[in-house]
Amino acid sequence: MRGTAPRRSRRRAAWLAAVVIVAAAVLAAWLGWLGAWNASPFADLPAASAGTVKGERYAAVLLSGDMGPRAGLGGQLATRLADHGLATVSVNSLTYFKVRRTPAEVSAMLAEAIHRAMTLGHADRVIVLGQSFGSDMVHVGLEHLPADVRRHVAMVVLTVPTRTVFLRVSPLEWLDRTPPDAPALPSAMKLDWVPVVCIHGRDEPDSLCPLLHLPRLTQIVLPGDHYLDKDADRLFAAIRGALAAHFGPGRIFAKRLTSGAEIAP
Structure with a gap:
């Protein structure tokens, strides 16, 4: 025994x-x-068809959520942008932010993504989008973007940005067990040089969007919470509508869609 x-x-x-x-x-x-072990965070999605605006060509950069484009709405949104004529560089946030980054590194990565999108789409102007964690990194990166790159940014679209900034993707952050690196509002409020679209869920309790006050800001409220009911089609339609409202119908995408979103200037 x-x-x-x-x-x-x-x-x-x-x-x-x-x-x-x-x-x-x-x-x-x-x-x-x-995609955590990918060598590069970038994926090129060529446009299915060309889109022009009076000689100008547009492309897009989209930073995914913290779990990468295969999770959440980021990857689905990037695919829809490319399928509807907007050459898109998808940035896997999990790949790039699996190690802690400085704001300067985020700006450098974003500048590289913008140049990459311009080459991919033979474009003069770039629409910079973020999804969740990616939205937080967009305004951090744009704050110190060099002026010669900044002039190519035509619009910024922040989808479900949060009120805090984490400069590293961490499982502890997923579990709300780690303190943020900074509040989001100070860097987001410096987007006063570019048109901004901020999208959040109607039932989202801690969105950055209601706190923003910018001269060229459009707020869009969609059904659902932070995950927007996981409705990629509705999200794409809302973004498409916002682009049409700013650039003119049919000038970036060939057809107009209605999303049922509540849009407030």
Whole structure:
């Protein structure tokens, strides 16, 4: 009997070790599928058809949420933009922000993405979009964007931005277990040099959008909470409508869509 207890303890320890190893392998594989181990955060999505505005060509940069474009609405939105004629560079936030970044590094990455989108779409102007965590990084990166790059930014679209800034993607942040690096409002309020569209859910309690006061700001309220009912079509229609309202119907996308969104200038 004396030898039975140690054997049981060893078996239990071995079983627990095996569970931990399997769980770690599954987590690593899942993170790999999301793109955490990608060499580059950029994915080029060429336009399905060309879109021009009086000789100008437009492209887009879209920063995904913290779990990358394969999770959430970011990847679906990037695909829809490209499918409707807007060459898009999709930035995998999980890939780039798996290590802590400085605001200067975020600006440099965003400048690279903008130049990449201009090359991809043979474009003069770029629409910069963010989804959730990506929206937070958009206004952080744009704050110190060099003037020679800033002049190419035609519009900024922030989808479900939050009120805090994290400069690293972390599971602890997913669990609300780590303090933010900064409040979001100071850098977001410096977007006074560009038209801004801010989109949030009607039931979202801590959106940055209601706090923003900018000279060329359009607020869009969609049904749902932070996840916008996971309705990518409705989100794309709202963004498409905002672009049409600013640039003119049919000048970026070929057809008009109605989203049922509440738009307030």
